[in-house]
């Protein structure tokens with residue numbers, strides 16, 4: 071059994087897609103082990119995306135991530151890290167496979183509705199960034 075961190079980004083919340091995205095995860099058989107809605111502080115968003123801090127889009131990415139509330143979830147299931155990435159689709163919605171979350175609902179490479187951890191190490195870091203042990207059911 072594996073865990074991953076999922077975020078419905080501000081564009082997903084703004085476009086009223088919380089229910090649609092959660093339905094995709096539940097239909098896939100993932101268990102939602104934790105869930106919270108909050109508006110990230112600049113420090114939280116910078117810390118979360120620190121691996122991208124040298125990238126040219128970092129400032130805009132942080133501005134986007136704090137532009138409105140997000141929904142943060144811990145998803146649990148077998149091979150859930152990769153399976154969640156498969157459901158999300160490629161970063162750029164124009165390259166995302168048909169039927170994926172980003173192909174269906176994303177507007178751009180930045181405004182791409184969801185985040186998902188990409189490896190066990192990043193999942194552990196990201197879950198710890200947002201949830202304490204007692205918040206995970």
Ligand code: ATP
Nearest residue numbers: 122127131160161179180181182184185186187188
């Ligand atoms: P995420 O980490 O959010 O799940 P990802 O792993 O598909 O997405 P990353 O390469 O980790 O993509 O980039 C993190 C986020 O930074 C992307 O989801 C997107 O919002 C933004 N981003 C990535 N590349 C670009 C770019 N070239 N221009 C603008 N924004 C970008």
Ligand code: MG
Nearest residue numbers: 185186187188
């Ligand atoms: Mg990533």
